[in-house]
Amino acid sequence: MLTAKRALGQYSTPLRTVDYMVRKVIEKIRHLKSPKILDPAVGDGVFVERLMASGVNPAFIHAFDIDPDAVQANAHIPNIRHQDFLTVQGGEFDAIIGNPPYKSKRESRYIKENKARLERQFGEIGIRNLYAMFVHHALSNLKEGGTLCFIVQDSFLTNVYYQDFRRFILDHCLIDEIVLAPRKLFHHTDADVRTAIITLTKCTGPENREKRSAHVMTLIDRLQEEDDYFHPPQDKVQKLEQRYFERMEKHNFFINVPVSIIDIILKTPLKLGHVVDGGTGISTGNDAKFLRKPSGIAEEDPDWVPFYKNGGTKDAWFYETPYRIHRDWETPGRQYKDFMTRNAQHYFKEGITCSSMGVEFSASYMPAGCLFGVNANFFSDDREHLFYVLALLNSTLAKYIIRAVFNRTNMVTAGYIKRIPYIEPAPELKTRIADIARTIVASKKANPQFDYRPLQCEIDALIYEIYGVDPADRKLLEQFCGNLYEAV
Numbered sequence: 001m002l003t004a005k006r007a008l009g010q011y012s013t014p015l016r017t018v019d020y021m022v023r024k025v026i027e028k029i030r031h032l033k034s035p036k037i038l039d040p041a042v043g044d045g046v047f048v049e050r051l052m053a054s055g056v057n058p059a060f061i062h063a064f065d066i067d068p069d070a071v072q073a074n075a076h077i078p079n080i081r082h083q084d085f086l087t088v089q090g091g092e093f094d095a096i097i098g099n100p101p102y103k104s105k106r107e108s109r110y111i112k113e114n115k116a117r118l119e120r121q122f123g124e125i126g127i128r129n130l131y132a133m134f135v136h137h138a139l140s141n142l143k144e145g146g147t148l149c150f151i152v153q154d155s156f157l158t159n160v161y162y163q164d165f166r167r168f169i170l171d172h173c174l175i176d177e178i179v180l181a182p183r184k185l186f187h188h189t190d191a192d193v194r195t196a197i198i199t200l201t202k203c204t205g206p207e208n209r210e211k212r213s214a215h216v217m218t219l220i221d222r223l224q225e226e227d228d229y230f231h232p233p234q235d236k237v238q239k240l241e242q243r244y245f246e247r248m249e250k251h252n253f254f255i256n257v258p259v260s261i262i263d264i265i266l267k268t269p270l271k272l273g274h275v276v277d278g279g280t281g282i283s284t285g286n287d288a289k290f291l292r293k294p295s296g297i298a299e300e301d302p303d304w305v306p307f308y309k310n311g312g313t314k315d316a317w318f319y320e321t322p323y324r325i326h327r328d329w330e331t332p333g334r335q336y337k338d339f340m341t342r343n344a345q346h347y348f349k350e351g352i353t354c355s356s357m358g359v360e361f362s363a364s365y366m367p368a369g370c371l372f373g374v375n376a377n378f379f380s381d382d383r384e385h386l387f388y389v390l391a392l393l394n395s396t397l398a399k400y401i402i403r404a405v406f407n408r409t410n411m412v413t414a415g416y417i418k419r420i421p422y423i424e425p426a427p428e429l430k431t432r433i434a435d436i437a438r439t440i441v442a443s444k445k446a447n448p449q450f451d452y453r454p455l456q457c458e459i460d461a462l463i464y465e466i467y468g469v470d471p472a473d474r475k476l477l478e479q480f481c482g483n484l485y486e487a488v
């Protein structure tokens with residue numbers, strides 16, 4: 001059951017995190033005689049308390065909350081107001097700090113009830129999540145040159161739905177810092193949410209375009225502990241001009257990705273989507289109704305064909321799917337409006353099936369005669385090319401590009417995979433890599449426990465060579481992919 005506080009998005013921010021953010025803000029407003037600072041979502045008052053504990057005059061601090069109980073509980077704050085922040089206008093604050101609510105369109109009653117107004121107000125970034133609207137609105141209520149420091153859900157970094165939001169930030173701010181907060185930060189509240197601390201300076205107008213592009217951002221990779229904010233390990237810190245985010249397709253905000261890898265992405269004109277066909281397949285709308293899971297050979301019915309829907313790490317290269325779907329998928333499906341089909345021209349063809357959900361990413365060979373679900377699936381009539389692409393998709397380089405640059409969330413759809421840069425290898429190299437891929441698939445077919453690691457290393461090395469990945473960067477890629485759960 002969601003408590004009333006949870007429904008409003010109330011989660012208390014841990015103290016060391018608050019202290020780090022307070023320090024960032026104080027550094028930026030130190031020169032001002034009487035700064036105006038706002039916490040627009042005060043909750044239990046932790047930001048205000050730590051601002052005051054750091055010596056900020058309480059008269060400078062303003063606080064809002066939509067929850068009257070939160071306002072009452074913080075009655076000692078001089079400038080506290082029961083207020084919906086998203087309706088405030090002309091704030092003219094020097095700094096805005098806090099932890100706004102993270103509620104998606106689906107979860108938030110507030111968004112549903114105020115949809116028309118929010119769409120008018122935030123149409124340029126979309127109304128997907130309250131935190132993004134809070135950032136947008138905070139920027140409108142900041143003075144030019146003012147500072148925003150928020151801890152927010154980190155989905156905005158790479159998720160395709162936040163592309164307009166990222167563009168908006170690039171057009172209105174200097175990104176001073178993005179820190180990926182420790183993975184377990186909100187676990188004490190049972191909230192499994194990945195977060196980032198963003199510090200932005202409002203800097204608008206076309207006259208400041210070059211200033212924004214040339215601005216050097218500090219990007220700090222996922223930290224282990226809160227104490228690391230104050231002394232982050234140097235291999236996690238990257239300084240980069242904002243123009244890299246501007247140039248990147250869909251303006252992905254990547255963190256601590258070597259420039260050599262970014263250059264590969266920016267400078268390779270051909271993408272995987274240009275050299276293989278495919279995408280999603282059948283969405284049954286009701287797997288329990290349309291899929292079967294036979295428990296043994298005796299139960300197998302030749303009219304029910306293997307259905308591949310989402311592999312995992314252990315399923316890389318080849319696995320037998322436990323699911324079956326009727327080969328005459330069309331007849332029963334036609335009666336159900338939620339049963340949807342795409343790419344039917346590829347049904348029953350030999351291909352590649354990718355995982356879509358989960359921290360890991362992997363690709364598996366899919367034999368002819370199968371059907372496939374809403375994960376990504378790729379096809380080519382050229383068998384050598386197909387096996388080469390399978391090797392490429394299972395390479396550390398591709399995994400890194402997908403999980404560190406294109407999509408830090410756990411949902412990898414065909415659209416992201418198709419953006420992998422594609423370099424055609426020399427013919428003999430391609431044959432060699434495709435042969436190794438064939439060997440791994442055949443060996444895993446014969447023995448699902450087959451240890452393919454030595455062959456995988458060989459493929460990784462050859463793919464690095466094709467893409468010209470610097471040996472010094474290879475280690476970073478391997479570290480990231482070897483510990484994806486903590487890294488993303």
Ligand SMILES: C[S@@+](CC[C@H](N)C(=O)[O-])C[C@H]1O[C@@H](n2cnc3c(N)ncnc32)[C@H](O)[C@@H]1O
Pocket residue numbers: 008009010011012013040041042043044045046047064065066067070083084085086098099100101102
């Ligand atoms: C994640 S909590 C943050 C609490 C506190 N700042 C902290 O970090 O511990 C978000 C707060 O935003 C408040 N809130 C939600 N929607 C709001 C709105 N439209 N205007 C102002 N406050 C809002 C909730 O009541 C809640 O107290």
